[in-house]
Amino acid sequence: MRIDVVTIFPEFFSVLDVSLLGKARASGLIDIRVHDLREFTHDRHRTVDDTPAGGGAGMVMKPEPWGEALDAVLADAADAVVVFPTPAGELFRQPIARALAEAPHLVFCCGRYEGIDQRVIEHTASRPEVAAVRELSLGDYVLNGGEVAAMAMIEAAGRLVPGMVGNPDSLVEESHEDGLLEYPSYTKPAVWRGLETPPVLLSGNHAAIAAWRREQQLDRTRRIRPELLGD
Numbered sequence: 001m002r003i004d005v006v007t008i009f010p011e012f013f014s015v016l017d018v019s020l021l022g023k024a025r026a027s028g029l030i031d032i033r034v035h036d037l038r039e040f041t042h043d044r045h046r047t048v049d050d051t052p053a054g055g056g057a058g059m060v061m062k063p064e065p066w067g068e069a070l071d072a073v074l075a076d077a078a079d080a081v082v083v084f085p086t087p088a089g090e091l092f093r094q095p096i097a098r099a100l101a102e103a104p105h106l107v108f109c110c111g112r113y114e115g116i117d118q119r120v121i122e123h124t125a126s127r128p129e130v131a132a133v134r135e136l137s138l139g140d141y142v143l144n145g146g147e148v149a150a151m152a153m154i155e156a157a158g159r160l161v162p163g164m165v166g167n168p169d170s171l172v173e174e175s176h177e178d179g180l181l182e183y184p185s186y187t188k189p190a191v192w193r194g195l196e197t198p199p200v201l202l203s204g205n206h207a208a209i210a211a212w213r214r215e216q217q218l219d220r221t222r223r224i225r226p227e228l229l230g231d
């Protein structure tokens with residue numbers, strides 16, 4: 001899988017060299033390329049923003065550097081998915097992570113300030129033979145820019161790429177894969193600071209363990225995220 005990131009803070013993405021993603025990167029399973037948006041400006045100040053049309057607070061990212069950056073990154077692209085992280089986007093959830101993991105080429109366009117001139121998104125979406133476009137939000141809160149959101153999406157999708165996670169079974173039984181929250185986990189010792197591991201988990205009765213875990217999932221989801229059950 002190839003992943004391109006366009007940002008004015010390329011140094012943010014140095015953490016991608018750490019942990020599982022770092023290993024996948026080193027082994028060539030994932031080819032991540034981070035680009036500085038300012039490399040696609042032509043003025044002395046390397047300007048990437050300007051005042052909003054129609055007035056108002058803040059600054060908007062100019063379309064020209066984005067256009068050139070996307071032209072470069074999407075040269076000879078075919079099945080790319082271009083992601084614009086934005087709090088105004090569709091909610092990023094596990095099914096979208098699965099869809100991104102299946103794309104051969106992802107491009108993350110990290111906006112700052114009040115966002116990117118909307119024509120950049122419109123123009124990219126007008127070439128579906130080159131790339132599909134998705135505006136995606138992490139949740140209902142505001143970050144200063146798309147970088148942290150892109151990182152979360154890269155990790156969520158990257159770990160679903162075959163060969164990425166050591167034990168593929170660990171991908172199956174986890175929060176959100178079946179639409180429910182995960183059951184609680186325990187390890188040894190059986191008693192710690194007077195607190196017991198639920199005895200059923202030590203019973204060796206696999207059917208009883210599976211039933212208990214399911215019950216815990218439903219319980220937790222009902223308590224913490226009832227909307228996931230359609231309630």
Ligand code: 6GU
Pocket residue numbers: 084085086087136137138139140141142143144145146149150
């Ligand atoms: Cl994707 N971007 C920004 N700037 N803020 C967010 C977000 C994204 N998702 C939630 N808040």
